[in-house]
Amino acid sequence: MIDFKKAMTDTADAVDEVLDDLLQRMEGPENQLLEAMRYSALGGGKRVRPFLVVASADLFGVSRSRSLRAAAAIEMIHCYSLIHDDLPAMDDDKLRRGRPTVHIKFDEATAILAGDALLTKAFEVLASEATHSDARVRADLCLAYAKAAGDRGMVGGQMLDLVAQDHELDVPEITRLQRMKTGELISVSCEAGCILGKVSAETRTVLRGYAHDIGLAFQIADDLLDVEGTAEQVGKATGKDEAAGKATFVSLLGADRARKQANLLVEQAVNHLNIFDERAVLLQELARFIVNRRS
Ligand code: GRG
Numbered sequence: 001m002i003d004f005k006k007a008m009t010d011t012a013d014a015v016d017e018v019l020d021d022l023l024q025r026m027e028g029p030e031n032q033l034l035e036a037m038r039y040s041a042l043g044g045g046k047r048v049r050p051f052l053v054v055a056s057a058d059l060f061g062v063s064r065s066r067s068l069r070a071a072a073a074i075e076m077i078h079c080y081s082l083i084h085d086d087l088p089a090m091d092d093d094k095l096r097r098g099r100p101t102v103h104i105k106f107d108e109a110t111a112i113l114a115g116d117a118l119l120t121k122a123f124e125v126l127a128s129e130a131t132h133s134d135a136r137v138r139a140d141l142c143l144a145y146a147k148a149a150g151d152r153g154m155v156g157g158q159m160l161d162l163v164a165q166d167h168e169l170d171v172p173e174i175t176r177l178q179r180m181k182t183g184e185l186i187s188v189s190c191e192a193g194c195i196l197g198k199v200s201a202e203t204r205t206v207l208r209g210y211a212h213d214i215g216l217a218f219q220i221a222d223d224l225l226d227v228e229g230t231a232e233q234v235g236k237a238t239g240k241d242e243a244a245g246k247a248t249f250v251s252l253l254g255a256d257r258a259r260k261q262a263n264l265l266v267e268q269a270v271n272h273l274n275i276f277d278e279r280a281v282l283l284q285e286l287a288r289f290i291v292n293r294r295s
Helices: 004-022 031-041 048-059 064-086 108-127 135-149 154-166 171-196 201-228 249-253 255-292
Strands: none
Touching (some): 004 255, 031 064, 031 108, 048 171, 048 201, 048 255, 064 108, 064 135, 064 154, 108 135, 135 154, 154 171, 171 201, 201 249, 201 255, 249 255
């Protein structure tokens, strides 16, 4: 039987090793930048996105030496978004992954630069020959990551979120916002496995369906944790959405309906992968983990 928890831990350890290697300290006072990048990227986290990259790449027999680099790159982009999201100009958070946020541990300017450098580093890693010998694959990876992280993806979603503070959003609007802000990075994590494996458009569509459903389920679970979790459990401040009067899936649907919707999405995600038989068990387990997680 497949041990999902062990697979998660093993992948997290392997990604940490690659991140440790890619974010080497340097001589001189500018090393403060590397310390801040390392503090963020090597400071825990569930490593859901790297797991998605590795598990989807495994489906297509991609070597770990390649998939772990694409996994490290997605975690760098995710960490950059967390650093910038925690800044006083955005969410103004002091706690992340159970530790002081980067601008508290270092300072605001260093946090901005550490985020910038993690984002840039991710593309350096993707564009490097060590990630894939085929230049077309490397270009496709860069394009997909850029689209997911940029104005039509995560950053655009963050802008929508900021603008939304002035008016009430409805469920379709929240769905679109979250799809961009959180969902696109989750989707591209699965897509990376497809790009590395040079799979057919049909296979890519199957993974896209799975990623779409777990992305929304992930966000609903995050909204539920914000209402039901404690800062100690979750590793970041909770109750923030309600305090800010922010519309979320939970505020609009109520906790019970939101939970039912998340479970439905997970079952749908699991079904998408049935064509892979037992080869996709880890990805199916991850879908269930996403709604049952406590942090
Ligand atoms: C500031 C450019 C910029 C973007 C911000 C993704 C994002 C956009 C902000 C993160 C803040 C947030 C609470 C987003 C909602 C869901 C989410 C991405 C939660 C954090 O991801 P996890 O749970 O965190 O995977 P760990 O720590 O486990 O990696």
